[in-house]
Amino acid sequence: MTKAHETIPWVQYLDENAELTQPLPGWAEQPEILVDYYEAMVFARQADQKAVALQRTGKMGTYPSCLGQEAQGVVYGKLLESSDVFVPYYRDHPAMVARGVRYADIYRYWGGDEIGSASEGYGQDFPNCVPIATQAPHAAGIASAFKLRGEDRVVLTTCGDGATSKGDFLESLNLAGAWQLPVVYFINNNQWAISVPRSIQCGAPTLAQKGVGAGLHCVQVDGNDVIALHEVVSAALDRARHKRGATVIEAISYRLSDHTTADDAGRYRPSEELREAWEKEPIKRLRDYLHGRGHWGPEKETALQERVAKQVQEEVDAYQSTPLPTIDDLFDYHYANTPKGLAEQKEEMKLGGLGHD
Numbered sequence: 394m395t396k397a398h399e400t401i402p403w404v405q406y407l408d409e410n411a412e413l414t415q416p417l418p419g420w421a422e423q424p425e426i427l428v429d430y431y432e433a434m435v436f437a438r439q440a441d442q443k444a445v446a447l448q449r450t451g452k453m454g455t456y457p458s459c460l461g462q463e464a465q466g467v468v469y470g471k472l473l474e475s476s477d478v479f480v481p482y483y484r485d486h487p488a489m490v491a492r493g494v495r496y497a498d499i500y501r502y503w504g505g506d507e508i509g510s511a512s513e514g515y516g517q518d519f520p521n522c523v524p525i526a527t528q529a530p531h532a533a534g535i536a537s538a539f540k541l542r543g544e545d546r547v548v549l550t551t552c553g554d555g556a557t558s559k560g561d562f563l564e565s566l567n568l569a570g571a572w573q574l575p576v577v578y579f580i581n582n583n584q585w586a587i588s589v590p591r592s593i594q595c596g597a598p599t600l601a602q603k604g605v606g607a608g609l610h611c612v613q614v615d616g617n618d619v620i621a622l623h624e625v626v627s628a629a630l631d632r633a634r635h636k637r638g639a640t641v642i643e644a645i646s647y648r649l650s651d652h653t654t655a656d657d658a659g660r661y662r663p664s665e666e667l668r669e670a671w672e673k674e675p676i677k678r679l680r681d682y683l684h685g686r687g688h689w690g691p692e693k694e695t696a697l698q699e700r701v702a703k704q705v706q707e708e709v710d711a712y713q714s715t716p717l718p719t720i721d722d723l724f725d726y727h728y729a730n731t732p733k734g735l736a737e738q739k740e741e742m743k744l745g746g747l748g749h750d
């Protein structure tokens with residue numbers, strides 16, 4: 394009898410030394426798409442590191458960095474059609490940007506202003522989801538609407554390794570299999586759920602195999618390899634679009650940052666493990682590969698870094714020139730008629746001179 398985890402394929406093209414482990418797929422023979430992914434990752438990293446700096450200097454709230462996990466989002470963000478629906482979790486800024494969201498609005502959201510999630514760039518995509526795994530059943534719900542309406546749109550939803558332990562995630566997989574829904578579940582296995590390591594998160598050898606029991610296609614991919622990610626995500630989207638079933642993708646990556654700016658991973662994460670993970674990170678890997686093939690070099694790198702620094706500064710300026718939310722904004726959208734207790738709190742805040750009126 395075949396064991397479940399033995400049926401889970403592992404896909405990698407570019408290993409940690411930027412060497413090919415199998416022949417390139419046809420689309421990757423030309424450098425354009427890879428260079429595009431590279432530039433998007435460089436932007437994602439600079440904008441992300443700026444967010445951490447803004448938080449550290451008191452100009453933004455708590456922020457979850459995506460350091461080291463940039464490859465995943467730029468790939469599915471670019472491969473989804475504009476009519477598809479992306480249902481992200483809170484570490485998905487690279488994908489949001491690829492879908493058309495401005496980083497200024499991402500800064501605004503993490504700066505405490507919900508209006509950052511209401512920008513035009515979102516289209517019909519969902520906003521950041523901070524409650525763990527609640528987005529998974531939302532994704533199944535959207536996919537079932539597409540199916541009922543006979544639309545050929547698909548949903549891609551993401552979550553972390555820790556989120557796959559939640560009932561919401563597992564129930565959603567069951568629905569996707571039972572109803573044959575056009576949905577892709579993408580797991581960012583960054584090896585940690587705050588301070589809980591993957592090794593004690595779940596007893597199964599892969600997280601992808603959680604889809605086996607629901608009748609889903611399941612695959613593990615090197616989450617720091619854009620070529621492998623492109624192959625696996627394209628296949629899953631195609632399968633969903635052509636009514637051939639839902640897929641669970643487990644991408645193996647690493648959270649090189651703290652969990653959020655409110656965390657200090659140095660207290661629980663072995664430094665040797667972190668050092669090894671830096672060797673596998675996606676941006677250097679793709680740069681080395683492109684360089685080795687003559688598609689990249691120091692001049693292009695300097696020009697890109699300068700262009701991106703300017704673009705990021707424009708996003709910061711746009712964020713900092715946006716009016717802050719008012720005290721009324723905190724209270725006015727929960728109830729049609731504000732209850733007495735809340736009305737009192739609002740007045741108290743205004744008298745106390747807190748916030749910006």
Ligand SMILES: Cc1ncc(C[n+]2csc(CCOP(=O)(O)OP(=O)(O)O)c2C)c(N)n1
Nearest residue numbers: 484523524525553554555556583585586587
């Ligand atoms: C329903 C719910 N329970 C608990 C939390 C607190 N919490 C925030 S992040 C997190 C860990 C998530 O880890 P993982 O799913 O691996 O995603 P990662 O942050 O590593 O990307 C937890 C438990 C929450 N946000 N929502």
Ligand SMILES: [Mg+2]
Nearest residue numbers: 553554585586
């Ligand atoms: Mg995690």
